[in-house]
Amino acid sequence: MNEFLALSLAPPALAGGTAHDAVALLVIMQLAAPAATLVAIGLPALFGRPLSERATTRLVGSGFGVGFIAGLAMLAVLATRRFAPEVVHLGSWFSAGHHDATIELVADGLSVPYVCFSTGLCALVNAFAGKYLHREPGFTRFFLLLALFGTGMNLMVLAGSIDVLFAGWEFLGISSTLLIGFFHERTNAVKAALRAFTTYRICDVGLLAAAVLVHRAVGSGDFERLFAGTWPNGECLVPATTATVVSLLLVFAAMGKSAQVPFSNWLPRAMEGPTPSSAIFYGALSIHAGAYVLLRCESLLDAAPLARAALLVIGIGTALHAATVGRVQTDLKSMLAYASMTQAGIIFAEIGLGWRIVPLVHIVSHAILRSLQILRSPSALHDRHELEAALGGHPGAGEWSLRNLLPMSVQRALYRVALERGFEEMAVMRVFVGPAWRLLERIAAAERAWTAWLGEKRGAAGDGAGRR
Amino acid sequence: MTIESAHTQMLVMIAAIVVAPLAAAAAVSLGVMRASPRTPAAVGLAVSLVASLGLSWLWHTADGAAYEYGERLGGGSLIHIDGITAAFMPYVAIVELAILLVAPKRFLDAAATTRILLGAAATFAIFSTAHPLVLVLLWIATALPTWISTRGTPGGRPAARVFAIAMLTSLVCVSLGTLLMLVDPPWERGCGVVGNAGGWLVALAVLVRKGIVPFHSWYPALFSGAPMSTALAATMPQIAAYTAVRLLIGHADHGEGVAVELVALSQLALVTAAYGGALAVVQRDLRGLIGTLAMSQSALVLAGLAGKLPMELNGAFCIWISSGLALTGIGLVAWALESRAGPLSLETPQGRFRDSPTLAALFLLFGLASIGLPGTLSFVADDLIVSGSLDDRLHAGLLVIASTVLSGIAIMRAWFMIFGGPAAVDGPRHLILPRERVALTALLVPLFVLGMFPSPLVRSLERAAEQLLGVPEVKLQSGGHETEKNESNR
Secondary structure, eight states, rough: HHHHHHHHHHHHHHHOOOOHHHEEEEHHHHHHHOOOOOHHHHHOOOOOOOOOHHHHHHHHHHHHHHHHHHHHHHHHHHTTTTOOOOEEEEOOOOOOOOEEEEEEEEEEETTTHHHHHHHHHHHHHHHHHHTTTTTTHHHHHHHHHHHHHHHHHHHHBBBBBHHHHHHHHHHHHHHHHHHHHHSTSSHHHHHHHHHEEEEHHHHHHHHHHHHHHHHHHHOOOBBGTTSSTTTTTTTEEEEHHHHHHHHHHHHHHHHHHOOOTTTTTTTHHHTTTTTTIIIIIIIIIHHHHHHHHHHHHHHHHHHHHHHHHHHHHHHHHHHHHHHHTTTTTTTTHHHHHHHHHHHHHHHHHHHHHTSHHHHHHHHHHHHHHHHHHHHHHHHHHHHHHHHHHHHTTTTTEEETOOOGGSSSHHHHHHHHHHHTTGHHHHHHIIIIIIHHHHHHHHHHHHHHHHHHHHHHHTTOOOOOOOOO | OHHHHHHHHHHHHHHHHHHHHHHHHHHHHTTTTTOOHHHHHHHHHHHHHHHHHHHHHHHTTTTTTOOEEEEEEEEEEEESSHHHHHHHHHHHHHHHHHHHHSSSSTOHHHHHHHHHHHHHHHHHHHHHHHHHHHHHHHHHHHHHHHHHHHSSSOOHHHHHHHHHHHHHHHHHHHHHHHHHHHSSSSTTOOHHHHHHHHHHHHHHHHHTOOOOTOOTHHHHHHHHHHHHHHHHHHHOOOHHHHIIIIIGGGGGGOOOOHHHHEEEHHHHHHHHHHHHHHHHOSSSSSHHHHHHHHHHHHHHHHHHHHHHSSSHHHHHHHHHHHHHHHHHHHHHHHHHHHHHHHOOSSSOOOOOTTTTHHHHHHHHHHHHHTTTTTTHHHHHHHHHHHHHHTTTOOOHHHHHHHHHHHHHHHHHHHHHHHHOOOOOOOOOOOOOHHHHHHHHHHHHHHHHHHHSSSSHHHHHHHHHHHHHHHHHHEETTTTTTTTEEEEEOO
16 A cells, blocks of 8 residues: 555656646545545445444545545646646556556546536535435435445546546446435336446447557557647547547447437436436436546547547437437426436537537536436425416416427327337337347257256156255 | 475465365264354364465465475476465365355254365365376365265255266366376477377366356256355366366476467357356346356356466456455355345345345445456456457457456346345344354455455466466566576476
């Protein structure tokens, strides 16, 4: 551990900059604060003695608070240096042969504002959830997963290599899955969590394969070897073919986390989780994780017009799909989920267009608005019911809508399509999931039959199943 | 401490590791503490664990060269202590002790305890030798308790028959193959057809004993039909992988690295890794899932062992340890749950979370630690094996990725299906027992500690892999000049 910390601080000292030292220290605090709270509330819970509600919320809140303050300090230090990127080497995690798994983080004009924003939002949601989940079974579990999410988010945002980015990405996926299934006694929550995890895992192939290709192409996972320069004006350092393949794989990975068509049907179901987690995951941070990764690798996208075109098509397609389907949803959280999906689609399209600052601003503003809406949704429903009761009817009935411009036949067709959620889920199930599942079940059945034949051909009669 | 005294102490440690469970078995069968055979057995295995840790410490503080003792035959001596021994002895001891501690009381009668101890002693003995004939004898010694235990289990005869077919096939192959290799040694120059045929037969035996497609049926069958302790003790130490290390990577004597037989057949191992992961996704019960996952992980180990680079071997060793600890943990949690409330189906949510929240948390942690969660040893292992295979086997890296992805889906499906859903009963909560907590924590801690701080283990296994492959170690002298030092002492 001492060696690790020594390595953490040695390179900045060699670089000779006090600012570099300060940034390295602040980056460590960014990661260590939420990780420490994870351990502090996780270990007692594992040994059957969870902390009290107050202690839990205070600990997690302190972790995010320290992270937020460290983020602001980091922002101030970087501002004095015109946001020139600071690469922080936290030493070698392990090395074998020519493979050296270094922990490398980057503080620049993209990561530092984003990490401030994400830790700040986590701290606010922590404060909200402390009241909202009071005396809820699984209170500690929620905050444990929130701390895991915060740690993963900071790791992903500050990642200076695709390996570290993948580590943070995985923590996001696991915490998201477990929070969707938070109310584990509801069968629907369990199914929704499993659906989300399966989607994440399939799309993770993109990130894993991208990591493999990056290592193969440049001999390391460090972003420094992929692109150079100051964000958002980086310069791609790899050939166009490599950039295109890696970019397409990253787009594939991002599609899963950001619920882009055809991997979007998990998102409305993900609202089975507690409202605070829905707000921070599917309204604010997790839904934009894919977009963040694409922004981080914007220099690769610049050298990959094919990937940008794909982003444009996917983004516009998702936005149209979600905007249409969202209009016919009958519950508020589903409607908000589709609204999030619409904005995420538009952000994808913006990145596809080659914009950098616009999608970043869009992400932050959308995240703040949507998380507020989701957090407010339970009481908004209550208010709405009171309003309708007072008015004796639907307050917004009869107002003008854009859809009135469409012929009635088109409106009816769109309504049908929207009711079936764009037939997206049906198509995915019938074309991919169903046949693959049936094939695997047949193979498994054949395996069982073969094993039974091997075991029972000369077996004693009446040797049925029993206790092991 | 001189090297000689360190070697003497290592021999004492090896003796203690093997003799302690044998002595405990004798005590149990003689009726010492008849009401609680677990106590003397646990003492015996605890002594083995302490001695194995001592052995590991002694080896690391000595000169780091392999130490051989006794008659040398066919590339290996009776007692062989190297980096593999130092790393795997404590691993086997933790697994065996955890199995014993978690075993339900009603299962653990004197006969079952004796079988566990005898199997453990034979497994320890395997990991301390490189002598081909002794290895063959110990293959038989480890297979017999498994077969007897499975056969004696209600409903276990079909599984015992499948196991017997596989073991007989592998024993015939390994015996014949070893004899042929001794007649015409491939580790000497000018090896002929007989020696090569011997190599192929040993490789085939390894494939069968490791449950590689198309010889894999016994793996899920054993987990479905045998007591969990038997299935775990038979599969987790991976003695076939150890045999491959000693007999097929022994070709390094002439700088040829891994035997060509192993390289050729490892393609099947890669397919098995992905195939096992795919089968695990659609399993209908938890035991089937653990069986197919164990098959997949076992195949990954073999695939890594066939690599040409020390890094790949290193990855295989890490997967060996990480998947063994994690799957033992999953299996023991499953056994603990079964002993409380019967078999566990994966077809509908079983609602066991409220019943056993700590076991749910442990199952999840072991599950995540088996599928490459960052911060666990399996992430390091996957990283090494994928990175190592990139140089010459891109498809290997992609199949490893496929295997990891599918295993992950299977594990999370199992977790949600077992612990999710409405609670079925309103009865008392089945709290985790202290001995279960101790055993499962002992399995869990190394997975996370070695995952967070993997450097010492990775360095040690890298050195062992280099010694096995006969890779010259490149060292920088004080003047900055590179010198090569062949660490192989053979």
